[in-house]
Amino acid sequence: MRLNMPKLIRLSTERFVIRTLKPGDASERWIGWAADPEVMEPVNTKPAKMTLKELQNYIGSFDQSRRVLVGVFDKRNDLHIGFYAITRSEKQRTATFNVIIGDKDYWGEKVVLETRAALLDHFFDKEGVEKAIGMPLARNFPAVFNYKAQGWRLEGVLRGQCRSAKGGKRLDQCQFGLLREEWRQMRKAGRAT
Known part of the structure; x- marks a missing residue:
């Protein structure tokens, strides 16, 4: 599948809507x-004071093909609670997932497991x-836990892979992987979250 055409994503789970973000979705909440x-800090990014225009430019920098940005919204109230930045490689047929649930009221509520499952279905079944x-x-224990809980395989720990955004200390980074067939088998067996 060719990645040069942007695609709009709109997925629904039991509790959430996941959809393509546009510059108009920039908000004071996100700031x-x-x-x-x-x-x-768990994603090794220095906290930053942004303007609404800077956030709009950030959102607009995603081409929605190779670099995809989708928001997570609570179905009950349409509240934007977080986002996924997904980087795709057409040549390797991979997608690298990064997620931030910014609204702390939703931490510990299995938001990532529910929404990432829908995204995995979409990218594996519809995007090649x-x-x-x-x-x-x-050190991002909630993220590591979520990957393991969802059946991803720990493929390795890259020792000292990153410098800490706070202080420059070397940090270890995990690499998790999930193959399409593994996900489909888990879904078929009813084990995928």
């Missing part, structure tokens, strides 16, 4: 997430992706 150390990749920092 608050970017400035919150509790939200940004053959392998999903996740690369959380080893």
Whole structure:
């Protein structure tokens, strides 16, 4: 499948809507997430004060083909609670998933397991992706837990792979992988979250 045409994504789970983000989705809530150390440090990003225009430019930088940005919205109230940035490789047929749930009221509520399952179904079944990749920092225990709980395989720990955004200390990074056929087998067996 060719990646040069942007595609709009709109998926629905039991509790959430996952859809393509546009510059008009920039909000003061999201700006608050970017400035919150509790939200940004687990993904090794310095908290930053952004303007609405800077956030709109960030959202607009995604081509929705090779670099995909989708938001997670609560179905009950249409509240934007987080987002996925997904990088695709047409040549390798891979998709690398990064997620931030910025609204702390939703932490510990299995948002990532529910929404990422819908995204995996979409990318494996409709976008020709053959392998999903996740690369959380080893110290990001909630992310590591979520990958393992969803059946991803830990393929390795890259020692000292990244420099900490806070202080420059070397940090270990995990690499998780999930093949399309593994996901389909888990779905068929009813084991996939």
